[in-house]
Amino acid sequence: MEVSGRCLALKTLEHFALPSSSHYSTNADALGLLVRLARRVWSEAWIIDPRALDDRRLVESRLSSSFTRAMWEDISADLDSLRVSTAKAHSYHIIVADKEGNVANGTTTIEADPWGEGLFVDGIPLTTAGNIPFSTAPGQRRISPFSIHFAFRNEQLTFALGGISNSVVEAAFQFLVNLIDYRLPPESVVDAPRFGTFPGTKKVNVTKNWLDPRIPDDVVRSLKK
Numbered sequence: 001m002e003v004s005g006r007c008l009a010l011k012t013l014e015h016f017a018l019p020s021s022s023h024y025s026t027n028a029d030a031l032g033l034l035v036r037l038a039r040r041v042w043s044e045a046w047i048i049d050p051r052a053l054d055d056r057r058l059v060e061s062r063l064s065s066s067f068t069r070a071m072w073e074d075i076s077a078d079l080d081s082l083r084v085s086t087a088k089a090h091s092y093h094i095i096v097a098d099k100e101g102n103v104a105n106g107t108t109t110i111e112a113d114p115w116g117e118g119l120f121v122d123g124i125p126l127t128t129a130g131n132i133p134f135s136t137a138p139g140q141r142r143i144s145p146f147s148i149h150f151a152f153r154n155e156q157l158t159f160a161l162g163g164i165s166n167s168v169v170e171a172a173f174q175f176l177v178n179l180i181d182y183r184l185p186p187e188s189v190v191d192a193p194r195f196g197t198f199p200g201t202k203k204v205n206v207t208k209n210w211l212d213p214r215i216p217d218d219v220v221r222s223l224k225k
Contacts, residue, residue, distance in 0.1 A: 005173075006149075006173050008047070008068065013034075018030055025192060025215050028218075034177070038169070041071075046058065107146045107148070161175050174194050195211050
């Protein structure tokens with residue numbers, strides 16, 4: 001789900017040139033575009049359908065230039081009804097590299113509050129880890145929001161990234177944009193202001209997004225318009 005979703009977002013973004021003079025966190029038009037693009041991508045039903053993701057021909061067709069161009073036209077038309085999917089988790093993402101160039105990239109989780117007790121019985125998490133928001137039917141491939149990426153150039157590992165907790169989908173998408181489009185160093189990629197969706201809420205409200213408080217007030221006012 002995560003790989004397909006972010007590939008779709010990045011390929012759709014190819015139809016638009018982000019401003020090179022300023023980062024999207026200080027540009028209302030660019031930030032509004034990325035928010036709307038993320039919403040549009042996560043509304044694609046096939047991204048959360050295990051059977052669709054197993055259909056290689058279907059996935060490749062969704063990542064084609066003709067499909068992403070049509071998506072871009074939808075976004076440009078300023079659609080009013082946009083839906084997103086969500087998943088909740090509180091965990092830790094860890095990336096480790098050794099001096100020989102080996103890289104480990106993964107999430108450690110009990111699907112619980114960050115400081116919850118890690119109690120397990122025969123592999124089953126208890127206490128604060130009791131509510132696992134998955135609805136995968138028996139025999140289906142589980143769809144997970146975990147964000148694990150390895151990026152290669154000329155068969156050489158260029159970077160690895162990952163994320164977890166609220167708005168992981170939007171966070172990883174913005175990490176990729178910061179690395180690929182803005183070519184920011186890792187420290188700036190992680191620290192740059194971001195947007196997200198419905199953090200820490202029981203009821204999903206897709207009509208609202210949260211913004212990093214460091215985003216300038218004039219940008220926020222422009223987005224509200």
